[in-house]
Amino acid sequence: MRKLSYALLLLAAASTPVAAQVNTDVAINEVFYGGGAGQDWVELINTGNGSIDISNFWFCTRFGYSRLGAQTIIMGDDFNLDPGEIVVVSPGRDLNNSAADLSLYQTNSFGDPNQLLDFVQWGTDAxxxxxxEANSRGVWLGDVPVDFVPTAQPGESVSFCGTNSGGGLLTFSSDLMNGAPSQGTSNDALCFVQEEIFADGFEDVI
Ligand SMILES: [Ca+2]
Ligand SMILES: [Ca+2]
Ligand SMILES: [Ca+2]
Known part of the structure; x- marks a missing residue:
């Protein structure tokens, strides 16, 4: 019995978790910035294979900061994202309607590029x-002129239609598209329409 208890003790010690690894496969999937205070929203998606607690992740836009866990969930259940799960949250401030950036950070060390997971800029190459930080991290191009998505028309959001996003992967402004919002759901309808237009145009050229 004593031997068994000792073995159980060893087992318990061996299975004690070491420092928790932060899973960073979360991406900015869509941004609606054209509203006023309290109307803008950000859609995030877990692109990885494990659950991710994003409550201590941060947004930064034009040097204004918001911790996600302190924000209102507009669509979705909580800040723990299962693989493929989408959540829509308030950015905590009025995102500039014509030109701004939005960063997703895994900590509040905003000057450290390694903490930056995803980035988008619209309306300006300044x-x-x-x-x-995004350029240093390799998630977005340009140390002035900065890559940017043209300003969305009134009522439009900017949606991610590319393949690699979040978790420190490089995305281009051409991976993003202005159009009808799909708040809380995949961007497939908008992205698919765009692919069809490209496909038709290609056929016309031939
Ligand atoms: Ca959840
Ligand atoms: Ca706004
Ligand atoms: Ca969407």
């Missing part, structure tokens, strides 16, 4: 926020 540095208005964290484009230097």
């Amino acid at each position: 540095r208005v926020g964290r484009s230097n």
